[in-house]
Amino acid sequence: MAEKTIMLVCAAGMSTSLLVSKMQKAAEADGIDAEIFATAASDADAKLAEKNPDILMLGPQVRYMLSDFQKRVDIPVEVINMQDYGMMNGEKVLREAEASMAK
Template identity: 70%
Template sequence: MAKKIMLACSAGMSTSLLVNKMQKAATDKGEDVEIFATAAADADNKLASEHPDVLMLGPQVRYMLADFEKQADCPVAVIDMRDYGLMNGEKVLEDALALIK
């Protein structure tokens, strides 16, 4: 069964490019993952409907970490600012998978 990785940023736009890079890295590694992005404002709904295995927050919404840690029934982490800025899909994927295992 595919592992679900959810990314949340302020609008869900900047993370969609990161999703594509992460998906490519996952395919290259043979990892069975489903990765999707959403706006932080809609993250509550997505947590309830999608039940991700891990939630990764964009650096711009790091202030929401404590709230999401309380309500999410999965590990929650902030994407490293440098990896986010460089759109390092492989590194963010590794970080996400490490939280699931």
């Protein structure tokens, strides 16, 4: 089992799949034991219950869901920076997740 579990949520779960891949590569390169996965907003509740993530990161296109998730879960919930998302900067998004989990 991974030390940390990072869940990314986007509208359909497809656009974050490349970002997940880049985040996994960055984690492996830095020796970070993390399970990173993406899901569609419509499947988020089921995945929260199934995977019990340490942090929930929302794609910019679903940032309107931030306050709803913050009220319902007892883990950090962050919106992925739009520029990092657009550039698929997996390393930077991973750093943001780590910083939020460390708070």
